[in-house]
Amino acid sequence: MKFVTLAIAFASAVSGYTLLDASNFASKTQEGYWLVKYYSPTCPWSRRFAPTWEKVYSDLQGVLATKDVFFGEVDCKANRALCDAADIDGYPTVVYYSAGVNKGEVPGGQSYESLVDFAQGI
Numbered sequence: 001m002k003f004v005t006l007a008i009a010f011a012s013a014v015s016g017y018t019l020l021d022a023s024n025f026a027s028k029t030q031e032g033y034w035l036v037k038y039y040s041p042t043c044p045w046s047r048r049f050a051p052t053w054e055k056v057y058s059d060l061q062g063v064l065a066t067k068d069v070f071f072g073e074v075d076c077k078a079n080r081a082l083c084d085a086a087d088i089d090g091y092p093t094v095v096y097y098s099a100g101v102n103k104g105e106v107p108g109g110q111s112y113e114s115l116v117d118f119a120q121g122i
Contacts, residue, residue: 017072030100031099034069035106037053038095052110069122
């Protein structure tokens with residue numbers, strides 16, 4: 001169990017985007033614009049999408065930070081209520097939030113190009 005906690009903490013420090021859960025979701029997403037990835041750590045599609053999500057974040061973080069656009073992740077295994085509230089029915093799903101309001105799934109699915117185009121258009 002200690003290894004899992006350490007691995008999660010390390011992943012958060014390396015990735016730079018915010019790990020969201022019931023204790024911080026509302027307060028964090030209240031300000032600015034958020035792209036939130038809902039995923040399951042046991043889902044093969046979530047694991048396949050992780051490098052794309054990381055690349056989008058790393059390629060855009062400097063530009064988007066000046067526009068108050070942030071990236072976050074919700075582990076649906078650990079935070080089922082948050083995923084239910086967002087009507088997540090499959091993993092991974094990227095949802096756009098503006099000032100705490102769910103504006104729906106990012107159009108274009110999970111391709112690098114779609115996510116970059118959407119994020120840059122915010």
